[in-house]
Amino acid sequence: MSAAIEVRGLVKTYGPLAAVDHIEFTVESGSVYAFLGPNGAGKTTTTEILEGLRRRTEGEVRVLGLDPWKQGYALHQRIGVIPQDFRFFEKITPKEGIEYYASLFGTHPDPQELLQRVDLGDKSNSRFDTLSGGQKQKLGLALALTNNPEVCFLDEPTTGLDPQARRSIWEVIRTLRREGRTVFLTTHYLEEAELLADQVGIIHHGKIIASGTPGEIIRAHGRAERLVFEAPAALGSYLRSNLGTAVEIHDGRVEVPLESNRDALRVLSAVESSGIAWQGFTTKRDTLEDVFVRMVGPMDEGALKSETPA
Amino acid sequence: MNPRRIFADLKVVVRSYLRNPVALFFSLIFPIILIALFGTIFSAGGSGAVPLAVENLDHNSPTSVAFLAALNNTSLVKVTLVNYPVASFSSQLGDNGYSVGLLIPAGFQANYTNRTPVDLTLFTNPENGAAAGQAEGAVSGIANGFNLRAVCGGGSCAPVIQVPPSKNIGSQVYTYIDYLIPGLIGFSILTSPMFSMVDIASSYRKEGIFRELSLTPLTKSEWLLSRISWYVVLTFITAAIMIGAGVGLFGAHVEITLGLVPYLIVGPFLFVALGMLAGTVARTPESAALIGNIITFPMMFLSGTFFAVSMFPSGLQVVAHVLPLYYVIDGMDQVMLFSNTTRALFDVGVVAILAVIVFALAVRFFQWRDVE
Numbered sequence: 001m002s003a004a005i006e007v008r009g010l011v012k013t014y015g016p017l018a019a020v021d022h023i024e025f026t027v028e029s030g031s032v033y034a035f036l037g038p039n040g041a042g043k044t045t046t047t048e049i050l051e052g053l054r055r056r057t058e059g060e061v062r063v064l065g066l067d068p069w070k071q072g073y074a075l076h077q078r079i080g081v082i083p084q085d086f087r088f089f090e091k092i093t094p095k096e097g098i099e100y101y102a103s104l105f106g107t108h109p110d111p112q113e114l115l116q117r118v119d120l121g122d123k124s125n126s127r128f129d130t131l132s133g134g135q136k137q138k139l140g141l142a143l144a145l146t147n148n149p150e151v152c153f154l155d156e157p158t159t160g161l162d163p164q165a166r167r168s169i170w171e172v173i174r175t176l177r178r179e180g181r182t183v184f185l186t187t188h189y190l191e192e193a194e195l196l197a198d199q200v201g202i203i204h205h206g207k208i209i210a211s212g213t214p215g216e217i218i219r220a221h222g223r224a225e226r227l228v229f230e231a232p233a234a235l236g237s238y239l240r241s242n243l244g245t246a247v248e249i250h251d252g253r254v255e256v257p258l259e260s261n262r263d264a265l266r267v268l269s270a271v272e273s274s275g276i277a278w279q280g281f282t283t284k285r286d287t288l289e290d291v292f293v294r295m296v297g298p299m300d301e302g303a304l305k306s307e308t309p310a
Numbered sequence: 311m312n313p314r315r316i317f318a319d320l321k322v323v324v325r326s327y328l329r330n331p332v333a334l335f336f337s338l339i340f341p342i343i344l345i346a347l348f349g350t351i352f353s354a355g356g357s358g359a360v361p362l363a364v365e366n367l368d369h370n371s372p373t374s375v376a377f378l379a380a381l382n383n384t385s386l387v388k389v390t391l392v393n394y395p396v397a398s399f400s401s402q403l404g405d406n407g408y409s410v411g412l413l414i415p416a417g418f419q420a421n422y423t424n425r426t427p428v429d430l431t432l433f434t435n436p437e438n439g440a441a442a443g444q445a446e447g448a449v450s451g452i453a454n455g456f457n458l459r460a461v462c463g464g465g466s467c468a469p470v471i472q473v474p475p476s477k478n479i480g481s482q483v484y485t486y487i488d489y490l491i492p493g494l495i496g497f498s499i500l501t502s503p504m505f506s507m508v509d510i511a512s513s514y515r516k517e518g519i520f521r522e523l524s525l526t527p528l529t530k531s532e533w534l535l536s537r538i539s540w541y542v543v544l545t546f547i548t549a550a551i552m553i554g555a556g557v558g559l560f561g562a563h564v565e566i567t568l569g570l571v572p573y574l575i576v577g578p579f580l581f582v583a584l585g586m587l588a589g590t591v592a593r594t595p596e597s598a599a600l601i602g603n604i605i606t607f608p609m610m611f612l613s614g615t616f617f618a619v620s621m622f623p624s625g626l627q628v629v630a631h632v633l634p635l636y637y638v639i640d641g642m643d644q645v646m647l648f649s650n651t652t653r654a655l656f657d658v659g660v661v662a663i664l665a666v667i668v669f670a671l672a673v674r675f676f677q678w679r680d681v682e
């Protein structure tokens with residue numbers, strides 16, 4: 001597998017602000033890369049540098065082997081972009097928009113089929129200014145596909161969409177991957193990253209603070225797996241003194257971190273020998289969300305909150 | 311440069327335009343309003359003194375000066391001294407917008423004193439009977455008065471100053487409305503692309519439409535050419551409406567020839583590119599509008615749009631000659647009114663060269679993407 005996107009030591013400053021601060025990552029061709037981060041983390045800045053829309057301050061960037069700023073014209077024939085806050089000519093319909101882009105690129109997609117693919121078939125003849133936010137976003141996606149791109153850049157394609165619309169975009173992204181295209185996706189939604197991405201990069205204050213597959217990130221940054229008992233606090237105190245581990249006692253819950261799987265047997269036999277009655281137990285491991293909350297901050301209905309000022 | 315892409319973009323431009331009924335209505339009705347408004351205000355005529363061009367070949371002799379002063383006092387005519395070549399006096403009248411002219415011959419005072427009959431030559435335009443009658447009445451009235459006062463050797467003597475029936479002026483008379491048509495066509499060639507391109511340059515940037523387009527193979531010059539094509543089409547429509555309204559409502563005399571076509575192309579070409587350039591150098595929509603106005607307003611009034619430049623004080627005439635729109639309007643004057651091909655070619659050449667330069671500058675400085 002070769003790299004579709006390579007980023008080394010990328011920096012973008014706005015005055016004293018380092019919007020992007022020495023980041024590195026590689027996106028293998030044919031994979032889906034999710035770029036996760038709260039508002040203002042530097043996702044759009046990075047994305048637009050990759051698309052050749054903004055000039056970088058420092059560092060090396062290659063997309064399909066091209067320098068996006070200097071070789072933008074050549075690159076743009078081969079990539080598809082849906083910007084955050086996609087806007088288009090107000091009086092033009094989705095079908096006309098697709099035809100327009102197709103003539104600009106010299107490609108021949110079937111507009112209706114392309115629009116159906118992003119679940120916008122029924123709005124193909126409605127003017128852009130009458131479309132809802134989500135429908136506009138879908139048109140952006142359809143336009144990004146008119147040139148049959150090798151790499152697709154999707155900057156928050158599902159923000160503000162209802163669950164059904166979001167799922168239809170996910171389906172498009174899965175299809176893109178099946179077709180062997182590379183997808184660079186920025187999002188606030190962890191669920192989206194977990195469901196779609198081969199690799200995830202978490203950006204915070206312009207720096208990548210974690211990267212890898214979702215599993216790798218959890219292993220590297222998550223807490224140890226825990227046994228959780230529904231039991232009185234007395235069990236907690238007993239285990240604390242007998243096991244010497246950092247047992248957490250919550251309201252009617254006792255959580256025991258496990259170093260290894262064998263640890264579980266030791267804990268269970270200690271519980272048994274305590275003679276204290278308990279109702280049941282579960283095991284608990286960190287999700288990407290838990291990792292996130294610990295590394296970045298609290299979340300807001302499954303999405304990340306804004307960056308807190310550094 | 312790819313015609314397919316220009317055409318694709320043009321389709322979007324035309325559709326956007328046609329789907330905006332208010333804008334469409336105004337751009338069609340506005341030329342008619344302009345013609346009707348200015349035509350009615352300024353060509354009302356009829357009342358008041360008739361402008362009378364006088365060429366005094368008697369070298370301002372006291373008698374001739376007294377005669378003209380008396381003429382002016384009638385309030386029927388307003389005397390303006392001119393200095394045209396005598397041979398072409400009668401045709402110069404029309405070209406300069408006069409419908410009556412008077413030639414005072416050399417030796418006027420000497421003949422008057424010697425009581426040798428002398429002829430005053432009056433030129434009038436039969437199409438403007440009111441002005442002709444008013445001028446004829448004034449001139450023969452004053453001549454009678456002078457004749458009565460002439461020293462006669464006792465008894466009656468033959469009238470000394472004679473006013474033979476007036477001659478027709480030797481060229482088409484151009485009235486205000488005739489000048490107004492090329493002027494107002496020029497006005498819309500300037501204003502409609504300038505104002506909307508300045509606006510587009512900043513609003514497309516703000517809405518990210520340029521950014522979007524930069525991700526397609528459409529080039530800046532293709533994009534600009536598509537806009538230019540659209541304004542050329544609009545200009546043809548506007549010109550047709552204005553000529554139609556001018557002729558239909560006010561009986562304007564303008565020549566409608568293919569010679570007009572180059573102006574209707576290079577004019578919008580120049581001002582679309584200039585509007586884009588103005589919108590590009592500005593950093594904010596407000597400063598874009600300001601720069602646009604600074605460029606547009608002097609041209610709007612000083613290029614011969616509403617009044618012929620030849621009527622301006624000489625200082626303003628100098629200013630007019632550095633304004634690009636002057637050459638557009640002057641060229642159309644030459645084509646539509648005076649059939650002066652040499653000057654028309656010169657004018658169109660000036661505009662074409664400017665258009666190419668401004669186009670190149672606009673393409674050079676206009677950025678699809680943020681550079682900072």
Ligand SMILES: Nc1ncnc2c1ncn2[C@@H]1O[C@H](COP(=O)(O)OP(=O)(O)OP(=O)(O)O)[C@@H](O)[C@H]1O
Binds near residue numbers: 017039045
């Ligand atoms: N043109 C600019 N001038 C000055 N500062 C900028 C500019 N563009 C971005 N920034 C700053 O850079 C930082 C990163 O912005 P960016 O748009 O990349 O964030 P983001 O991760 O895409 O956020 P969101 O999730 O809200 O889209 C922010 O602090 C922002 O204010």
Ligand SMILES: [Mg+2]
Binds near residue numbers: 084155
């Ligand atoms: Mg963003």
